[in-house]
Amino acid sequence: MNLKRIITLGLLGITLGVGQSYGIDINIPGAFPSAPENAYQHYRIDPKVTRLMEQSIEKEIPAIRANNPNYDKSKLESDIYAIKELNNAIMYSRTVLILRDNGSDIKFTAPYESGIGIARLDNTKDVLRMGRIFSRIAQLGYEVRPQPKGNLWENTDIEYSKLNSDILRKEFEGRKGDIRPDGSKMLGSGTFSYKGIEKATWDVIKYDSDNIIGTLNFTLPTSPTRSYHIGYQMSGRLNHNVLKDNEQEIMNSTMAPLVNMILPSIKPASAILENTTPVRVENFTFQVFKNSKHTGRETLKNGGYKVNYSSGNIKEEIIVTPLSSIDNVKKQNVLFNYLNDFVYTESLSKGKPIQSATVWNDATPGVYLEVEGDKYTLFTMTVYDENYRYTYMVKKPHDIHISNYKIRDMIQYVDNKKNKANYNKIKLGLGVPPDVFGDTKTFYK
Numbered sequence: 001m002n003l004k005r006i007i008t009l010g011l012l013g014i015t016l017g018v019g020q021s022y023g024i025d026i027n028i029p030g031a032f033p034s035a036p037e038n039a040y041q042h043y044r045i046d047p048k049v050t051r052l053m054e055q056s057i058e059k060e061i062p063a064i065r066a067n068n069p070n071y072d073k074s075k076l077e078s079d080i081y082a083i084k085e086l087n088n089a090i091m092y093s094r095t096v097l098i099l100r101d102n103g104s105d106i107k108f109t110a111p112y113e114s115g116i117g118i119a120r121l122d123n124t125k126d127v128l129r130m131g132r133i134f135s136r137i138a139q140l141g142y143e144v145r146p147q148p149k150g151n152l153w154e155n156t157d158i159e160y161s162k163l164n165s166d167i168l169r170k171e172f173e174g175r176k177g178d179i180r181p182d183g184s185k186m187l188g189s190g191t192f193s194y195k196g197i198e199k200a201t202w203d204v205i206k207y208d209s210d211n212i213i214g215t216l217n218f219t220l221p222t223s224p225t226r227s228y229h230i231g232y233q234m235s236g237r238l239n240h241n242v243l244k245d246n247e248q249e250i251m252n253s254t255m256a257p258l259v260n261m262i263l264p265s266i267k268p269a270s271a272i273l274e275n276t277t278p279v280r281v282e283n284f285t286f287q288v289f290k291n292s293k294h295t296g297r298e299t300l301k302n303g304g305y306k307v308n309y310s311s312g313n314i315k316e317e318i319i320v321t322p323l324s325s326i327d328n329v330k331k332q333n334v335l336f337n338y339l340n341d342f343v344y345t346e347s348l349s350k351g352k353p354i355q356s357a358t359v360w361n362d363a364t365p366g367v368y369l370e371v372e373g374d375k376y377t378l379f380t381m382t383v384y385d386e387n388y389r390y391t392y393m394v395k396k397p398h399d400i401h402i403s404n405y406k407i408r409d410m411i412q413y414v415d416n417k418k419n420k421a422n423y424n425k426i427k428l429g430l431g432v433p434p435d436v437f438g439d440t441k442t443f444y445k
Contacts, residue, residue: 026263028192028202029248030256040109040265041405043355043370045092053091054084078351082343085354089113089339089369093430094357095133095140096412098269101362101419102128104144105223107409108230109265111257112138114358114429117365121423126155128226133360135431138257139233147219147227153199154217154227160199165190168203183208187251194263196220199227202258204251210236214254222268232258272409281307281318283385285415286392288316304388314402315395320388327389332427333434334384335367338391342369348378358429361414363422365429368412370404377404381411385418 025033061080065071095110102121112135119131126145133140145154153160158167168189189203200218207213215231234254243249276287289311298306302321309316327334339356342348348371355370359381366383379394392411396402416422428434 026192026194026259027190028255028259029188029204030252030254031259032256035260037264040094040111040261043094043357043368044353045088050088050092053087057083057087078344078346081351082349085343085349086340089343089354089356089430090433091136091431095135095429096357096359096368097131097133097142098359098361098413099129099142099144100269102144103223103226104129104228105226105268105270106220106228107265107267107269107271108262109357110140110232111261112136112140113431114360114365115431116426116428117358117360118426119360119363119423121420131360131363133429137235137238141213141231141233143229143231145227145229147199147225149224153201160191163191163201168201172203172205187212187247197266198224202255204254206247209239209245212239212250212254214251214258216258216263218266220266220268222270228266230258230262232262269413272406272413275406276410276413278415279307279309279318281320281390282388283417284383284390285417286318286381286390287410287413289314289410292316313397313400315393317393319391319393321391322388323384327384328434329384329386331434334389335365335382335428335430336433338382338389339367339369339430342380348380350374350378356430358431359412359414360429361412361416362419363425363427364414364416364419365427366412366414367430368408370408379404379407379411381414383414383416385416 025031058080061083062076065076065079091113093113095112095114096107098107102123110133115134115136117131117133119129121129128144128146130143131141147154151159151161153163156171169186172186184205184207187204187206189201191201194200197218197220200216202214202216204212204214211233213231213233215229217227217229219227232254239245239250243253272287275290277290277292278285279288288309292309292311295308295310298308300306300321304319304321306320307318323329323334324337327337343354350371350373352371352373357368359366359368364383366381369380371378376395376397379396380391382389382391384390394407394411396404396407
């Protein structure tokens with residue numbers, strides 16, 4: 001399969017999807033009050049956006065396979081399905097961040113795929129940690145800073161209740177050096193209220209024509225001494241070629257993913273723990289239902305093993321598999337190999353649409369896949385270390401009336417004993433197949 005060629009067929013679909021609206025009724029540029037507030041829970045993108053890509057695959061794959069006289073034509077339908085699903089995961093999956101290190105306690109979901117990501121622990125007086133996720137059309141960044149208790153805003157002597165857009169603008173204009181380069185300006189800012197968050201502000205800053213960043217800034221009741229700053233920046237080519245450098249349109253489009261998708265998804269990461277029990281497996285700790293019972297451990301033929309739990313008719317399995325001959329930790333192809341195996345394994349994918357996301361537990365990337373079959377919904381979360389791949393599977397029959405989103409929160413929450421070794425290193429998400437990079441040495445200079 002010429003994966004690079006097939007991937008390019010969908011790039012136009014990404015550009016066309018920039019203007020999609022998900023949102024809430026709030027006084028921030030780019031908000032769409034007519035769209036559902038729970039849009040962040042849907043990892044499958046609107047078929048209108050993916051139609052061009054899928055039509056291209058339906059046309060191209062039969063032509064490519066026809067050039068192979070030994071090709072088994074009975075596999076054509078499953079090949080087309082698999083390549084569509086691979087492209088959906090690569091180009092249109094979601095990004096989930098779960099931050100706990102350095103006093104953080106937050107989970108949120110972003111609307112675009114994770115290409116590459118990097119996280120850093122700072123522990124300075126101004127910044128405790130930061131990170132950045134790159135997708136094909138945008139960058140997502142975050143910072144966690146120390147926050148004084150009480151009513152003061154950030155590290156100022158200004159009470160939050162007295163903040164307004166004029167004060168926010170004056171504070172920005174009073175900055176110097178790298179924080180406010182010459183020629184930069186604030187396009188807009190303000191305070192806002194939203195359930196579950198406190199001391200909230202937003203701003204859009206134009207550093208230059210290629211760097212325009214929108215940011216949500218806030219605290220959470222569960223971690224009042226930490227302030228969270230989630231920034232979003234579209235690529236310069238979209239600002240220039242699609243939005244024609246119109247500052248109001250750029251401001252609306254920059255804030256739209258933040259206010260319509262990310263803001264409603266924000267919650268304390270620890271909220272799930274009151275309903276779960278931790279289970280340690282090698283270097284990783286997973287969460288099972290609080291009432292789950294350990295039902296045994298099985299040795300697998302490949303040298304791995306499986307740990308089984310059950311909560312009534314819901315089955316939970318943690319599968320530990322030795323890395324295969326094609327898995328390469330340095331090239332970071334383990335997660336992509338699992339995605340490929342999942343899509344091509346009919347007993348897992350069921351030939352159904354797959355909801356997919358790259359999940360970052362602090363600096364540790366993982367792959368989340370969800371499929372609604374005829375009898376049950378399958379939830380999977382996969383991570384890896386130097387020797388093994390760990391896949392946590394939950395099978396929930398359709399007649400069990402527990403929220404799929406609660407199961408998703410539980411299965412995505414993973415602790416990695418060696419997580420800190422992943423800081424300050426570029427890590428791959430689903431959005432970039434490892435072979436596309438070719439020379440991964442550039443990651444380790």
